[in-house]
Amino acid sequence: xxxxxxxxxxxxxxxxxxxxxxxxxxxxxxxxxxxxxxxxxxxxxxxxxxxxxxxxxxxxxxxxxxxxxxxxxxxxxxxxxxxxxxxxxxxxxxxxxxxxxxxxxxxxxxxxxxxxxxxxxxxxxxxxxxxxxxxxxxxxxxxxxxxxxxxxxxxxxxxxxxxxxxxxxxxxxxxxxxxxxxxxxxxxxx
Numbered sequence: 001x002x003x004x005x006x007x008x009x010x011x012x013x014x015x016x017x018x019x020x021x022x023x024x025x026x027x028x029x030x031x032x033x034x035x036x037x038x039x040x041x042x043x044x045x046x047x048x049x050x051x052x053x054x055x056x057x058x059x060x061x062x063x064x065x066x067x068x069x070x071x072x073x074x075x076x077x078x079x080x081x082x083x084x085x086x087x088x089x090x091x092x093x094x095x096x097x098x099x100x101x102x103x104x105x106x107x108x109x110x111x112x113x114x115x116x117x118x119x120x121x122x123x124x125x126x127x128x129x130x131x132x133x134x135x136x137x138x139x140x141x142x143x144x145x146x147x148x149x150x151x152x153x154x155x156x157x158x159x160x161x162x163x164x165x166x167x168x169x170x171x172x173x174x175x176x177x178x179x180x181x182x183x184x185x186x187x188x189x190x
Contacts, residue, residue, distance in 0.1 A: 003085045003142060004048055013141050020134050021092040022052050032058050033068055035171065041066075041074070042168045042183075057084070058167075064160070066167040067185065074169040075185035079160050083153075089135060089144045090153050093120055100186045103158050110151045117150075161185050
């Protein structure tokens with residue numbers, strides 16, 4: 001059984017995924033957000049999950065996973081669903097890891113990743129949420145290894161965001177002008 005089907009069939013597991021990753025698996029695949037016909041993508045896909053803010057995770061036609069953010073950001077985040085769920089389980093607030101300077105040296109990336117995670121754990125404690133415990137339960141139930149050192153996961157993520165062709169969205173205004181990004185989530189200036 002694949003992860004999407006597993007989560008669709010188990011409401012408790014789906015709720016746990018939402019608690020840890022702020023991600024809801026949709027009951028069925030949907031067309032990606034098109035902003036009333038103004039938004040188009042260079043690679044076809046099907047939306048399988050949404051975040052609380054309305055951002056979407058899209059299974060692209062080549063089997064990789066793209067992200068469209070509610071603020072217009074767009075890019076590929078995983079080469080396949082296995083890599084995607086490994087990233088989500090181990091780095092649930094993955095956008096906080098979007099600092100390309102930290103990816104220049106693996107040792108520095110490891111330190112950076114631990115600092116980011118420690119901040120997430122502290123924020124979760126403030127609302128009486130045991131993030132490490134919930135992550136471990138999610139990992140166990142999905143059959144994904146929970147890793148203390150996420151450097152390898154983040155390195156794969158970084159390479160994937162730069163893979164060609166990039167996943168790009170283009171927004172067409174009413175006057176016909178268009179806006180599009182670079183397809184790299186690291187270029188978001190977060």
